[in-house]
Amino acid sequence: MNKVVFGIDVGGTTIKCGFFSDDGELIEKEELPTRKENSGENILPDIAEYIKMTLAMHKKKFTDIAGIGIGVPGAVRDDGTVNKCVNLGWDVVNVPKKLSELLIFPKEKIKAGNDANVAALGEYWKGSGKEYSSIMMVTIGTGVGGGLIIDGKPINGFNGAAAEIGHMPLVDGLDFACNCGKTGCLEQVASATGIARLAGTKNAKEVFDRAKAGDKDMEEVIEKVCSYIGKGLACAAAIADPECFVIGGGVSAAGDYFIDKIKKYYKKQAFHPSIDTAIVKASLLNDAGIYGAAKLAL
Amino acid sequence: MNKVVFGIDVGGTTIKCGFFSDDGELIEKEELPTRKENSGENILPDIAEYIKMTLAMHKKKFTDIAGIGIGVPGAVRDDGTVNKCVNLGWDVVNVPKKLSELLIFPKEKIKAGNDANVAALGEYWKGSGKEYSSIMMVTIGTGVGGGLIIDGKPINGFNGAAAEIGHMPLVDGLDFACNCGKTGCLEQVASATGIARLAGTKNAKEVFDRAKAGDKDMEEVIEKVCSYIGKGLACAAAIADPECFVIGGGVSAAGDYFIDKIKKYYKKQAFHPSIDTAIVKASLLNDAGIYGAAKLAL
Numbered sequence: 001m002n003k004v005v006f007g008i009d010v011g012g013t014t015i016k017c018g019f020f021s022d023d024g025e026l027i028e029k030e031e032l033p034t035r036k037e038n039s040g041e042n043i044l045p046d047i048a049e050y051i052k053m054t055l056a057m058h059k060k061k062f063t064d065i066a067g068i069g070i071g072v073p074g075a076v077r078d079d080g081t082v083n084k085c086v087n088l089g090w091d092v093v094n095v096p097k098k099l100s101e102l103l104i105f106p107k108e109k110i111k112a113g114n115d116a117n118v119a120a121l122g123e124y125w126k127g128s129g130k131e132y133s134s135i136m137m138v139t140i141g142t143g144v145g146g147g148l149i150i151d152g153k154p155i156n157g158f159n160g161a162a163a164e165i166g167h168m169p170l171v172d173g174l175d176f177a178c179n180c181g182k183t184g185c186l187e188q189v190a191s192a193t194g195i196a197r198l199a200g201t202k203n204a205k206e207v208f209d210r211a212k213a214g215d216k217d218m219e220e221v222i223e224k225v226c227s228y229i230g231k232g233l234a235c236a237a238a239i240a241d242p243e244c245f246v247i248g249g250g251v252s253a254a255g256d257y258f259i260d261k262i263k264k265y266y267k268k269q270a271f272h273p274s275i276d277t278a279i280v281k282a283s284l285l286n287d288a289g290i291y292g293a294a295k296l297a298l
Numbered sequence: 299m300n301k302v303v304f305g306i307d308v309g310g311t312t313i314k315c316g317f318f319s320d321d322g323e324l325i326e327k328e329e330l331p332t333r334k335e336n337s338g339e340n341i342l343p344d345i346a347e348y349i350k351m352t353l354a355m356h357k358k359k360f361t362d363i364a365g366i367g368i369g370v371p372g373a374v375r376d377d378g379t380v381n382k383c384v385n386l387g388w389d390v391v392n393v394p395k396k397l398s399e400l401l402i403f404p405k406e407k408i409k410a411g412n413d414a415n416v417a418a419l420g421e422y423w424k425g426s427g428k429e430y431s432s433i434m435m436v437t438i439g440t441g442v443g444g445g446l447i448i449d450g451k452p453i454n455g456f457n458g459a460a461a462e463i464g465h466m467p468l469v470d471g472l473d474f475a476c477n478c479g480k481t482g483c484l485e486q487v488a489s490a491t492g493i494a495r496l497a498g499t500k501n502a503k504e505v506f507d508r509a510k511a512g513d514k515d516m517e518e519v520i521e522k523v524c525s526y527i528g529k530g531l532a533c534a535a536a537i538a539d540p541e542c543f544v545i546g547g548g549v550s551a552a553g554d555y556f557i558d559k560i561k562k563y564y565k566k567q568a569f570h571p572s573i574d575t576a577i578v579k580a581s582l583l584n585d586a587g588i589y590g591a592a593k594l595a596l
Contacts (some may be wrong), residue, residue: 006318075571136537148537155448157539158432159571167569168533172470180570235466239446239537241455257416271465273373273457 003066003295004058007122008047009115010034010072012087018290019054022066022298024126028054029290040089048102065296067109070095071118071289075160080112089198111296115289116163117154120147122292123246127284132244136236137282138165140229141249143179144187148240154296155240163240165232166191173212188230192251195225208254222261230265237266237274248282255281301364304352305593306345307413307587308332308370310385313345320364320596322424326352327588338387346400365407365595368393369416369587373458378410398433404517409594413460413587415452418445420590421544425582430542434534435580436463438527439547441477443487443523446538452594454537461538463530464489484530490549493523506552520559528563535564535572546580553579 004027007018013030018161032050035042048232051068055061062107072095074085080096113121120129129135133245134150144166148155155162167180178185188194192204198220233245245266247259260266263279270277284291300327305316315329330348333340349366353359353537366413370393372383378394418427418435427433432448442464446453451484464485465478476483486492490502497505497519509516531543543564545557561577568575582589 086403150453155538157572158541158575159539161535161569161571162539164536164539164569164571168536169529169567170468170533182567182569184567185569231467235468235533236537237459238462238466239460239534240453241457241460241462243456269467269480269482271459271462271480271483273459273462274455277456 004050004060004064005066005294006068007290007292007294007295007297008056008068008070009068009118010043010047010088011115012036012073016042016286016290017047017050017054017056017151018287018294020294021273024291024294026287026291027058030285034088036089038089039091043088043090044093044095044098045102048099051103062103062105065105065109067111068099068105069118069293069295069297070099070110070112071115071293071296072112073115076112076114076156077160080110082112109297113154113293113296114147114156114160116145117147117156118296119248119288120149120163120246120292121154121295122290123248123282123290124149124152125295126291127246127288128280128282129244129246132242132278134164135246136240136242137166137246137248138233140190140192140247140251141248142192144191144249148242150240150242165236168186168232168235170228170231186228190229190232191227195221195251198225202280204251208258212243212257222258226258226261227265229262231269233262233266233270233279235271237277238271239273242277244278244280246280246282248285248288252281301360301547302356302362303364303592304349304366305370305588305590305592305595306366307416307591308341308368309413310334310371313341314584314588315345315348315352316585316592318357318592321571322589322592324585324589325356327585331400332386334387336387337389341386341388342391342393342396343400349401351422360401360403361405363407365409366397366403367416367591367593367595368397368408369591369594370410370411371413373459374410374412374454378408380410399546407595411452411591411594412445412454412458414443415445415454416590416594417546417586418447418461418544418590419452419593420582420586420588421546421580422447422450423593424589425544425546426578427542430540430576431454432538432540433542433544434463434538434540435544436531436572437547438488438490438545438549440490441546442489446540448538448540455514463534466530468526468529468533468535484526486526488523488530493519493549496523502549506556510555512540520556524556524559525563529567531560531564533567535575536569539572540575542576542578544578544580546583546586550579550596569579
């Protein structure tokens with residue numbers, strides 16, 4: 001009998017749970033609400049309960065588990081300690097230790113990682129990045145985040161801030177601050193929020209829809225946004241030089257229209273050895289996190 | 299008897315040779331001219347001859363060699379193959395294989411790497427970077443190059459172009475091209491050549507000397523240059539997030555005056571988790587390459 005692995009992606013609203021065979025086949029997935037009240041004290045017990053129930057339903061035992069991986073929206077130290085995860089209400093929580101106590105399961109088999117890095121690992125393992133030796137995932141949604149995987153290993157950075165491509169100071173002339181407190185971050189023009197703000201529309205989807213329908217003003221906004229994203233990728237390539245960029249997040253739903261423009265501006269600005277770096281759309285969408293979390297534990 | 303290791307740094311003008319104990323103590327160093335004529339065919343034989351002579355003088359045998367490391371000014375594949383190194387006149391050369399044949403020494407114990415990455419490894423091992431888990435070395439000389447070391451391992455990049463911080467497209471409004479063919483590279487304003495061009499002086503040293511003596515125009519140039527370097531480091535930190543930046547190359551001779559201004563502009567532009575990343579001056583100077591090459595082979 002093959003072993004199984006759990007991949008859990010803890011978000012601010014829901015906990016996505018994946019139950020996998022150890023060769024990476026998704027057997028079943030489920031979503032739980034993220035109960036953030038009381039400093040998020042129910043989050044890990046809810047996950048433990050889900051794991052016990054799933055094993056029972058599938059007539060599996062704890063000894064059948066190859067590992068449990070968990071992605072959380074915050075910086076995670078190598079030992080799995082999360083330091084003040086605002087999105088979950090957590091103070092300092094050592095995820096493997098706590099979950100190990102709840103499940104009476106060896107903590108060495110429980111791994112935790114930052115959600116963006118974990119999603120990148122998912123795309124690298126089973127998604128659009130699977131043919132490449134190294135990828136940088138760029139998630140363009142409400143914010144702009146990322147994850148860097150080199151030779152199968154997530155690069156977290158000394159401060160857990162590697163692949164934070166959205167906070168490169170690349171935009172001159174802005175007169176308002178980024179969520180991070182600085183001014184001039186790529187995220188301020190390249191996120192869904194930023195795109196809508198530049199265009200004066202309700203949301204980024206409207207900008208793309210109108211641009212695709214031929215609205216010149218909206219086209220101009222998209223060109224400007226893609227020029228900045230191209231610059232960001234060119235800078236990222238000059239530092240990490242991945243084999244492939246994987247573009248994910250809600251805005252990537254704009255598809256080839258968006259990806260092709262990013263490619264155009266990347267090629268204009270990239271250092272020549274890296275000019276042919278692949279730029280592809282993410283394929284696992286909301287499941288990238290559970291795949292990556294599972295891989296983390298294998 | 300302890301083993302010995304050779305660290306060789308091949309430059310366009312001279313070949314720097316270091317003879318080390320295997321705990322990294324420099325026993326002796328020597329410089330040979332780089333004979334680039336006839337497609338650089340003498341370079342590796344000259345190195346082989348130096349190694350034989352040095353062993354003879356110190357009454358050591360080939361069996362006493364722990365390894366031989368070589369840094370070359372070009373992209374180097376994992377197997378030690380150098381593909382068209384213009385600075386040496388080389389076409390395609392597999393350095394470990396060729397040197398192994400010349401010395402009748404196992405090629406597995408001969409390692410080759412890009413000179414900038416090798417210098418970074420030297421600073422990481424025995425120089426200013428030795429107290430840090432990860433460093434990015436930034437070499438500011440005729441050009442602006444760099445090397446990235448994470449957990450003791452050089453990160454070369456898929457195209458051998460990682461840590462090429464000088465070719466990030468960060469400068470708007472330039473009307474002339476970089477050596478690489480693009481326009482807007484950090485190197486165009488931050489290299490020794492770039493600094494002198496901005497200031498209209500003979501060389502970068504004059505700009506620093508006059509600025510330190512109170513020349514307002516020269517001070518303004520230095521502020522501008524350091525603002526761009528600070529932006530470059532902030533972008534690099536948002537991608538690789540090293541624990542420390544090590545600033546080397548000829549321009550770093552300007553000392554704390556220069557480093558302090560870089561720090562000031564870095565802190566203004568860096569993403570907050572990385573705002574306290576150390577920025578220090580390189581300490582091994584021209585010996586970084588031989589130290590790093592030796593480490594590569596250990």
